[in-house]
Amino acid sequence: MLDHITTPTLLLDETKCRRNIRMMAxxxxxxxNGLRPxxxxxxxxxxxxxxxxxxxxxxxxxxxxxxxxxxxxxWNDIMVAIPVNIREMELVNDLAARIKLHLVAVNIETxxxxxxxxxxxxxxxxxxxxxYRRTGxxxxxxxxxxxxxxxxxxxxxxxxxxxxxxDGHTYKQTDKDAIRTIHxxxxxxxxxxxxxxxxRFPELQVSIGDTPxxxxxxxxxxxxxxxxxxxxxxxLTQQHIGSCAFEQIAVCMACPVIAKHPERNELxxxxxxxxxxxxxxxxxxxxxxxxxxxxxxxxGWPAPLEGIEVVSLSQEHGTVRASKELFDKYKxxxxxxxxxxxxxxxxxxxxxxxxxxxxxxxxLSGIAFR
Amino acid sequence: MLDHITTPTLLLDETKCRRNIRMMAxxxxxxxNGLRPxxxxxxxxxxxxxxxxxxxxxxxxxxxxxxxxxxxxxWNDIMVAIPVNIREMELVNDLAARIKLHLVAVNIETxxxxxxxxxxxxxxxxxxxxxYRRTGxxxxxxxxxxxxxxxxxxxxxxxxxxxxxxDGHTYKQTDKDAIRTIHxxxxxxxxxxxxxxxxRFPELQVSIGDTPxxxxxxxxxxxxxxxxxxxxxxxLTQQHIGSCAFEQIAVCMACPVIAKHPERNELxxxxxxxxxxxxxxxxxxxxxxxxxxxxxxxxGWPAPLEGIEVVSLSQEHGTVRASKELFDKYKxxxxxxxxxxxxxxxxxxxxxxxxxxxxxxxxLSGIAFR
Numbered sequence: 001m002l003d004h005i006t007t008p009t010l011l012l013d014e015t016k017c018r019r020n021i022r023m024m025a026x027x028x029x030x031x032x033n034g035l036r037p038x039x040x041x042x043x044x045x046x047x048x049x050x051x052x053x054x055x056x057x058x059x060x061x062x063x064x065x066x067x068x069x070x071x072x073x074x075w076n077d078i079m080v081a082i083p084v085n086i087r088e089m090e091l092v093n094d095l096a097a098r099i100k101l102h103l104v105a106v107n108i109e110t111x112x113x114x115x116x117x118x119x120x121x122x123x124x125x126x127x128x129x130x131x132y133r134r135t136g137x138x139x140x141x142x143x144x145x146x147x148x149x150x151x152x153x154x155x156x157x158x159x160x161x162x163x164x165x166x167d168g169h170t171y172k173q174t175d176k177d178a179i180r181t182i183h184x185x186x187x188x189x190x191x192x193x194x195x196x197x198x199x200r201f202p203e204l205q206v207s208i209g210d211t212p213x214x215x216x217x218x219x220x221x222x223x224x225x226x227x228x229x230x231x232x233x234x235x236l237t238q239q240h241i242g243s244c245a246f247e248q249i250a251v252c253m254a255c256p257v258i259a260k261h262p263e264r265n266e267l268x269x270x271x272x273x274x275x276x277x278x279x280x281x282x283x284x285x286x287x288x289x290x291x292x293x294x295x296x297x298x299x300g301w302p303a304p305l306e307g308i309e310v311v312s313l314s315q316e317h318g319t320v321r322a323s324k325e326l327f328d329k330y331k332x333x334x335x336x337x338x339x340x341x342x343x344x345x346x347x348x349x350x351x352x353x354x355x356x357x358x359x360x361x362x363x364l365s366g367i368a369f370r
Numbered sequence: 371m372l373d374h375i376t377t378p379t380l381l382l383d384e385t386k387c388r389r390n391i392r393m394m395a396x397x398x399x400x401x402x403n404g405l406r407p408x409x410x411x412x413x414x415x416x417x418x419x420x421x422x423x424x425x426x427x428x429x430x431x432x433x434x435x436x437x438x439x440x441x442x443x444x445w446n447d448i449m450v451a452i453p454v455n456i457r458e459m460e461l462v463n464d465l466a467a468r469i470k471l472h473l474v475a476v477n478i479e480t481x482x483x484x485x486x487x488x489x490x491x492x493x494x495x496x497x498x499x500x501x502y503r504r505t506g507x508x509x510x511x512x513x514x515x516x517x518x519x520x521x522x523x524x525x526x527x528x529x530x531x532x533x534x535x536x537d538g539h540t541y542k543q544t545d546k547d548a549i550r551t552i553h554x555x556x557x558x559x560x561x562x563x564x565x566x567x568x569x570r571f572p573e574l575q576v577s578i579g580d581t582p583x584x585x586x587x588x589x590x591x592x593x594x595x596x597x598x599x600x601x602x603x604x605x606l607t608q609q610h611i612g613s614c615a616f617e618q619i620a621v622c623m624a625c626p627v628i629a630k631h632p633e634r635n636e637l638x639x640x641x642x643x644x645x646x647x648x649x650x651x652x653x654x655x656x657x658x659x660x661x662x663x664x665x666x667x668x669x670g671w672p673a674p675l676e677g678i679e680v681v682s683l684s685q686e687h688g689t690v691r692a693s694k695e696l697f698d699k700y701k702x703x704x705x706x707x708x709x710x711x712x713x714x715x716x717x718x719x720x721x722x723x724x725x726x727x728x729x730x731x732x733x734l735s736g737i738a739f740r
Contacts, residue, residue: 007435062685064377082628082686083628083638085626085640085703086703087376088626091376106629107630110629110702135687138633256455258453258480258505259453260479263508268476268505270452270455273649273715274715274718274735277643312504315432315714315718317452319504319505331479333456333479365721
């Protein structure tokens, strides 16, 4: 299979990927959590089917365009986990007519626009900022929350469904206890908000979503639904955080070696920021790396090699620095396997996957003009 | 026009873009340099036509896929300015049969593979590492150079055309004298290599290519050809280096405002790392920014506002921090204009352009599965 690869290619190990999908489905079942996996990582109709085979019926996406794509592929319970873009009201209405659409609001202006312009009912969630400080309503902003909830209550199109958070700040941690603490704080804060409106909306749900928490915690209590996404592939960032082992990383770039520089033990691969993205991973010595090298075979790849790393990326070139011994193992024209720092962005750039048995799988970014 | 934009959109000011294209064509004419603009920044057949209208007949690209795209659009003198990927020999041969193809080599192994497997003649250039230290043959590696040149000389398919460099290290400079020094050093080193083989190959050319040097120097002497690319659009990085004024930046993202956080004067736009890329620009205070904000109108945009910047990007969210005054000017649902840090990567991600008069222009990444 590898012999047929001529250009930078994103390989997908279906066995590892299906195992990751199954692992989270089993955990959600054990904990009695609903599972609404985030599909922004893979953005692939075919990978979506692997989730369906484990019983998944509800999904999360990060744009209305992505919601339309998966609705077109038979998913009919979709949460768009980004504050609603009210300029896309036409698409909102189109989707609300076809599927069970869940929208997220963080501002009264957005809720007003929805209440006025929706033609079909939607499920509305309030996003609570439990510490990440990207977006969301602060849990103690009672006046703002009350105003928004009152407005939702008055609308016959808005069904107040729950409160949710995304703990993006777990991505900055590498200590399991720190991640557990963030998670428990979030659940506590979401309960405070939920309980404030419980009498009026007795079926309000609580939903959380980051891959580190969902990967690291064995017991996930007090939440109705979890929405992790990256675990479908994992990547070096998640391994660094402690969310996964190297062996769980299910995607790998295959990049042709195009130059060798023996005087500094550096190799150049065809594979740059238009393939990997510019995300990097800090190292103990203060430098950053852009990928780690694995030995590729037709059966996949093991854990990364020590002493060889992608140290720099430009648009189409990747610079790999190696020990003398590893430098000597690679020839011009060889394929080098490189684990990505951030699989979501690499997949978005690569626009599709090739499985180890040679199947081509699509990615939304390879199909649609966003 | 702006009223019809609903999702993150890459706007292209055709007037500014054509002015940039004309400026470099005029400079090359004045200096008697050949101009072989790098098309990796725009990757658009239609933008390519604007170059053709100024007399451009020869171009540079950064992958064989890109060469095929422009060959399909009537360009027949194309340099692929990356060390040849010998796994793509079939495409090399296909292109060599159709157009005047210029390839770049940095290793004897690559030249050997070409000499053995080429079925049609190509122009071969040696890339010399004049200080960037990404790739290229070191100018004092006489033994290596001699071996490669001998091999080229023995092949009836390889026409030794010249020596070239890419001064990527000018991108780290913000001082015009430093950039001039890098440029003059490069020309000196390229002449040393050229002169070594001049007796045997009297028509050897010298080619240089970075946008900072080509933008900043008024007099470009001693080179047969220049290959700048980014100047077609410029961006905040080039403005920071000193290559352009803000007014020359010809592309701008239009992003819907989806959330406002008055307690910290931060706005959230729909527009993240899948739209902008993760490239950032260091600030004097040690932080980095991911874009600067301009006031958009149907006529375009002026220089960026002071006191409002994109301070963080996640996959689909951009966080914009503003002064109180500017924060108050934006409403949920407004379009915010954001100048990109690195226009090449933003264009690659956005997969197409919308001009100020509403024309949709294509980008290779929106067409081809790479």
